[in-house]
Amino acid sequence: MTQxxxxxxxxxxxCTLSLAVPLFGPVVGATxxxxxxxxxxxxxxxxxFELLAYPGDYEDRRLYGxxxxxxxxxxxxxxAVAGSLSIAIFVGTVLLVGYxxxxxxxxxxxTDDDVLVVTGFCLAATAxxxxxxxxxxWLANGVVGAALPSVLFLAASGALLAALLRDVLLLYDDPIVxxxxxxxxWLLAELEPAIGATEIALALAVTVALGYASYALGTASVAGMLTGVLLGLVTIVLGGYGWFVVLIAFxxxxGLSTKFRYDRKEELGVAEDNDGARGSGNVLGNAAVALAAVLGYAASSATLLPGDPDPALFLFAFAGSVSTAMSDTLSSEIGSIFETxxxxTTLEPVEPGTDGGVTWQGGLAGLVGGAIVAAISYAxxxxxxxxxxxxxxxxxxxxxxxxxxxxxxxxxxxxxNQGVNFLATLSGALVCALLVLSSAILG
Incomplete structure (x- = not known):
């Protein structure tokens, strides 16, 4: 056994000692x-000390990790003891990270295979x-059947987030994780899933399969794959499969548009890094607003938001943000192969790949991208x-x-680039929601 x-x-x-809290109470847990x-x-x-020390612990001879x-x-x-975080989530989180x-x-x-390593982490963490x-x-109520859908959803979501954070942080950043x-x-627990444990397991299987396909095709890195799976799972459970179809279409x-004439993009110096594989930053830059809209929809449906806003506004905000992401991606990836x-802001000719440079071909591709999202949403x-x-x-x-x-x-x-993507998708979401609200008022 290695160190x-x-x-x-x-x-x-x-981590197993966290069970002392539900077994014996907070005082014993604190002890x-x-x-x-x-x-x-x-x-x-x-x-x-040698067994437990991380590399940074040796300088001061203290087990800071x-x-x-x-x-x-x-x-x-x-x-958990003093606030509204449940003891169950506290214990589940601690065990998730440890195991x-x-x-x-x-x-x-x-093995050093990144996918196998991540899979091992996620399976054990979820379990x-x-x-x-x-x-x-069970210790608190003696009954757990009705809570199983929420338990499974929270466990899988937590495992995916932990795996993602561990991929982008250092090994000894587990406290942050x-x-x-x-x-x-804690947030997701307030938004109880509307589907059962079997449907959640199916949703997890679907998102994992599609996430791995994106990795295998080279359109996403490991971090991008994990981010996409987590976003997909949350979208299905809190929004529904229709929301997921819109998101996965983007x-x-x-991803395919990134690969479109990739050799030509390399010649022009405008190709995405990592052979076009998108990382977590790129995924979140384009989909963070969509995720916020899903959470807002779930919260408004559960009447958790002040003023009881219409859940449909969050649906249109979601569609507007994804439409923006699709339009911008197709515009950039297709328009970038043209040299004019x-x-x-000035309409002056610039070099291919210049930030803010546009072509009429890219603009047309962007309109087609938005129309695709609109057609799926309409259907x-x-x-x-x-x-x-x-x-x-x-x-x-x-x-x-x-x-x-x-x-x-x-x-x-x-x-x-990620900040620009975020603000652009936010503007698309706001414009969509405001136009819908205005049409409803005027109509």
């Missing part, structure tokens, strides 16, 4: 955490989170009539123009 595996096993065992912290401060040398890990668990525990990490190290000891929540709920997962699950068509772009959502579909196309076009203007004026100085 990373042994260290992960000790951390997993410490266990105190003993762990004192031990971490006391051990400064010897075999135990273990200390911050325990403190993160204590912080979540305090929120997911152990599984990852076990897989990594026999541990489900077990932790089920045990805690634990706190981030706990806060996400990812599929956008003009800067949108799947009763709320979207002919006028609504037209508004979705218009919102996508406006968002595409905003993206180009921001690219010509602020990108590179105040904003990065």
């Amino acid at each position: 990373p595996v042994r260290r992960a096993a000790v951390f997993a065992a410490l 266990v955490a105190t003993v762990a912290l004192v031990g971490a401060f006391a051990v400064t040398d010897g075999p135990l 273990l200390i911050t890990f325990v403190l993160a668990g204590v912080a979540l525990g305090l929120v 997911g990490n152990l599984a990852e190290q076990l897989v990594r000891s026999v 541990a989170a489900v077990a932790g929540q089920v045990v805690t709920l 634990m706190l981030s997962v706990g806060l996400l699950l 990812f599929a068509i956008g 772009p003009r800067l949108i 799947l959502f009763p709320e979207v009539d002919a006028l609504g579909a037209t508004i979705i196309v218009a919102a996508g076009f406006v968002g595409m123009i905003v993206d180009s203007i921001l690219g010509a004026t602020l990108e590179g100085s105040l904003l990065g």
Whole structure:
């Protein structure tokens, strides 16, 4: 057994002690955490230190990795005891990180395949989170059947977020991972899924299969794949399969457009890095507003928002943001192969790949992209009539123009590419929702 595996096993065992809270109460749980912290401060040398130390711990001979890990668990525990975070989510989150990490190290000891490593982490993390929540709920109520859909959804969502964060952070940033997962699950727990455990398992299988396909085809990195799977799962569970179809249409068509005449783009110096594989930043830059709209729709449907806004407004905001993302992606990826772009703010000729450079071919492709999103929305959502579909196309076009203007004026100085994408999709979402609201008032 390698040292990373042994260290992960000790951390997993410490995570299991979180069960002391539902078993014996907060006082015993706090005592266990105190003993762990004192031990971490006391051990400064010897075999135990060598076993538990991360690279950064050696300079001061202090187990800072273990200390911050325990403190993160204590912080979540305090929120659970004194706030509205449930004990079940607290225990599930702690076990998720600990046992997911152990599984990852076990897989990594026999293979370096990134997908297998991530799969091992996610499977073990999901199983541990489900077990932790089920045990805690059973100790509290004696019945867990009705809560199984929520338990499975939270466990899978937490595992995906943890895997994503571990891919983009350092190994010894697990305290950040634990706190981030706990806060996400705290939010999602307020938005109970409207579908059953079987449907959630099916949704997870569908999103994982499509996510792996995007990775295998080279249109997404591992981080991009994890981000897409998490977004897809949340979208299906809180919105529905219709919302997911709209979102996956963007990812599929956008990913393929990145590969369109890729050799030509390389010649012009405008090709995406990593052979066109999109990472988590790119995925979130284009889909963060859509995710916020899904969460807003779920919250408004559950009457959790002040003023009881119409859930349909969030549907149109979602469609407007995706229409913008689709329009902008097709405009950029297709328009970039032409050598006659003009800067949108001055219409002066610029080099291909210049931020804010546009071509009429790219603009036409962008309109087609928005029309695709509008057509899918019209076919799947009763709320979207002919006028609504037209508004979705218009919102996508406006968002595409905003993206180009921001690219010509602020990108590179105040904003990065992901920030521009976020603001553009936000503008598309707002334009779509406001136009729909205005048409309803005037009509």
